[in-house]
Amino acid sequence: MKKSSSRRSPGRVAPRAATAAQTPRGRIHPVVIYPFRQPADLGHLERLYAWVGELAGDPGTYARPVTVVDRKTHHANAASRGYLDFRTQTAAVCSDLVDAWCVDTCQMWYTGLGQAYDRGAAGDVYWLIPGDFNYGTPVGQELLGRLHDLPEILLDLDQDLCVGEIITDHNNPKQLIDTYGTFALLYTWFPKEAREIREYTERPRSEFFAIRHEFLGEVLRQRWFAYEQTVVTLLHAVFQQKRISRFCVGEITDLHDGGETLASALQQVERTERVLKTLWRARHEGDPDWIARYRLLEQQSEAVRRTAQILLGNLLP
Amino acid sequence: MTPRTTIKPINFICMAPQAQAVSLVGDFNGWNVQSHPMRQGPDKSWTATVDFKPGHHRYAFLVDGVLTLDPRAQGITRNDQNQRVSLMPVS
Numbered sequence: 001m002k003k004s005s006s007r008r009s010p011g012r013v014a015p016r017a018a019t020a021a022q023t024p025r026g027r028i029h030p031v032v033i034y035p036f037r038q039p040a041d042l043g044h045l046e047r048l049y050a051w052v053g054e055l056a057g058d059p060g061t062y063a064r065p066v067t068v069v070d071r072k073t074h075h076a077n078a079a080s081r082g083y084l085d086f087r088t089q090t091a092a093v094c095s096d097l098v099d100a101w102c103v104d105t106c107q108m109w110y111t112g113l114g115q116a117y118d119r120g121a122a123g124d125v126y127w128l129i130p131g132d133f134n135y136g137t138p139v140g141q142e143l144l145g146r147l148h149d150l151p152e153i154l155l156d157l158d159q160d161l162c163v164g165e166i167i168t169d170h171n172n173p174k175q176l177i178d179t180y181g182t183f184a185l186l187y188t189w190f191p192k193e194a195r196e197i198r199e200y201t202e203r204p205r206s207e208f209f210a211i212r213h214e215f216l217g218e219v220l221r222q223r224w225f226a227y228e229q230t231v232v233t234l235l236h237a238v239f240q241q242k243r244i245s246r247f248c249v250g251e252i253t254d255l256h257d258g259g260e261t262l263a264s265a266l267q268q269v270e271r272t273e274r275v276l277k278t279l280w281r282a283r284h285e286g287d288p289d290w291i292a293r294y295r296l297l298e299q300q301s302e303a304v305r306r307t308a309q310i311l312l313g314n315l316l317p
Numbered sequence: 318m319t320p321r322t323t324i325k326p327i328n329f330i331c332m333a334p335q336a337q338a339v340s341l342v343g344d345f346n347g348w349n350v351q352s353h354p355m356r357q358g359p360d361k362s363w364t365a366t367v368d369f370k371p372g373h374h375r376y377a378f379l380v381d382g383v384l385t386l387d388p389r390a391q392g393i394t395r396n397d398q399n400q401r402v403s404l405m406p407v408s
Contacts, residue, residue: 149373149406156373157394157404199401200393245404247392
């Protein structure tokens, strides 16, 4: 199919017109996760916040954006004039800053999504926007032109969760981690649900997603993990037969050149395994035979993790 | 900015050279299999053009009676019958 692209020129966020049925639509709550490491080049952040400013200027469609800043980031840059100026003169102008001590990125998500949820209402949707991408590049600007689709899909098609998928080639480190780590472990601990997740997305750890108020409320009340929360949210969506969509947001690279070292990749695989084991136990520890099943799965999981270690060792620096 | 009430013609193409019949189904035609038959061209691809309002739309190809995803679609979702279908943004 070739059709008109939904891309809007970055920096031009079109206000949404009323639907034909004139039914009231929920508001969209943008939640920006400020980069953990302050980039030396502020160009990408400036581009991102110029766009966030456009969102803030359309209060009929968007709630006031929220920016979550890890206190460690703040203290590490407290003497940096560039950071302080950007914080006060840009980020704080178009969004509400939420400062929080966070053990990892997913706790920043929890804090930001939780704060937005407390301000939201039934029918609203929440939109996670990671700050550490190279938004100033042509690819990054293309991404900014497509991101708006994620929350709009929830509203237009009455969905519960929309995952933004980043297209990469098969040799991309993140893709390799997901292929040999994330999915292999998912097929071990939650095979039925993993099959369904893969029918939607090849990137179950995506940091781009939008989620409906009612489902977010359920997810926030579940145990929240410090990492790999997208995988957990997708699993809860499948457990509860929620309406899931996937949308391609473009082909992008991380700010830090997108490369992953073997050590970083193995850490991500180990984290995923830890989260899946914990979630499996939480769902099954009431079963009479759970410990025998758990031991068997743990053995299989260890074999999967070791295989991932070998393969990623062959493929990553 | 494009007003969201503007109608846009959208071109669809389905590569199914061996198929006997292909139609386009979606929310826009109530998933009616007879409403939008696609036409096969000299290169054996099947095409159709449909006007859409701005927004996000669900659709699929029906290839010899089999619901088929569009490999070029920007997204995937499910229809009201819980079948996997393609997702298209129109701005």
